[in-house]
Amino acid sequence: MKKNVIISLADSNYFELLNELVDSIKRFKQSDNTAICILDGGLTDDQIKILKPKVDEIKSSDWDIKISQFKTMGKKWLKSLITRAFLTEYFPNYEKYLWIDADAWVNSWEAVELYFKGCENNKLCISTNADRAYGGLRVGWFFGSFARVKSQNYKHAKSSGFSEKVAREVALRPHLNAGVFALKSSAPHWKVWRKNLEDSLKSGKVWGSDQIALNITIYHNNLPVEILPAYCNWTHISGMKYDEDRKTFVEPYLPNHEIGIIHFAGKHNNEIRNNKKTLSKIECLNGKIIEKNLRFNNE
Template sequence: MKENVIISLADSNYFELLNELVDSIKRFKESNNTAICIMDAGLTDDQKSILARKVDEIKLANWDIEVPNFKIRGREWLKSQVSRAFLPKYFPNYKKYLWIDADAWVNSWEVIELYFKGCENNKLSIATSADRAYGRVLRAEWFLGSFARIKSQNYKHAKSSGFSEKIARQVALKPHLNIGVFALEANASHWDVWQKNLKIALKAGKIWGSEQIAMNITIYCDNLSVEILPAYCNWTHISGMKYDTERKTLVEPYLPNHEIGIIHFAGKNNDQIRNNKNFISKIETIDGKIIDRKLRFNN
């Protein structure tokens, strides 16, 4: 029995991305000791047949917390915002659970080991949306010359999800934890607290982003343990990457140009890449040249 498992979810529209994620994992020999499980949020029978030959198990994702139909509007893929808080229920008997969004792929096995190592001793292992290469992480509205109203993702989502002003201010200036990739042990106390906060968020706010603000509140307000990993463990600033022609790999733009472990096409800025696997991006090499390169995983 394998102790650790990597899990993702997709509908039929995200199948290609999910399939690329699976292939990016399985090319590493170390993956032989790690299970891969898939949550089905609208995959076709043919798509499930392709995946079944590569992964350990596929299960239908459910609405584990009841959500009104007017919030769903047929978007079954939104189950990912709910079901990822219940992973041990879907796939029991594993020791460590690593979630990776379907629109990401694994470039280095080192980060897989970091996530599993980081979640030991009842910690959440996760990266943040703040990094030296990402630029602005907060927005400000300036008025009366030198006064500003700070706007943060955590504050906005906490308020729109029905949490109190006190809680919203507690999380407002904290590094935003990106729940697109995270690891937890099966017996971590985070699961129950996360589910409690998620129920509040889903009742008052939108489904999209509910699981993320619920986890940020779990860490920053309920004070559960966290191991914050470097941004290269969940890299979302796609235009900010560089390419190392000697090592033939994507790297951080600043010294020591560490290899990026997981490339994550999150956000509207990456729509073209998500929608077209053959999209050509302009990317700078570490010696200053500009090259054309496809950034989707190609086995």
């Protein structure tokens, strides 16, 4: 019986990305001992047939917290923002759970190992949106020399109905990216996260609700966390470089560590997500600029 599992969810529009994620996992020999489970958020029958031989289980996802149809607007893929707090309910027979968004792919198995190792001792293992290559805080300037910090955590906490006290507690902490995370089945985070998520959905939008609920679980409820380097969940796509000698994507600064998981999060990556043939300009370590497809290619 496999103890570790990697889980993702997609609808029919994200099928190609999900299929690439699965292929990027299975090309590593180490994946033989890791289960892959898929939550169906609106896949077609033909798409499920393609996935079935590659994965251990496929289950239909549900709205695990009841919310109004006005908030969902028929977008079934929004289930993933709620469902990932309930992974142990869908697939109860595993010890360690690693969630990876469908618009990401595994470039180096080291990152997978770090996530599973980091969730030991009932810690949440996760990466943040803060890194030396990502840029600094966003601020709004007024009255000449005064600045107001534009904090994602603060904005989402307030829009989701959390108190000013809670919003300020999380405001300047590194934003934890729920697109990739690992937790043990026995971790206390699941219950607290679900409660915070339910509270968030009462006042806030579905989009972003899971992440602010998870950030509050760590920074307000003080549950244990292991924060991994950004290369374990790399979202600053335009900032990475390519190592032609090793034929792999790396951080832009020394020591140019190999990127573990490449994650096409954000509107600025729409073209890459929507068009598999998109070529992007990327700088090599020797300074040369090349055009390269950044999607996973199994060839």
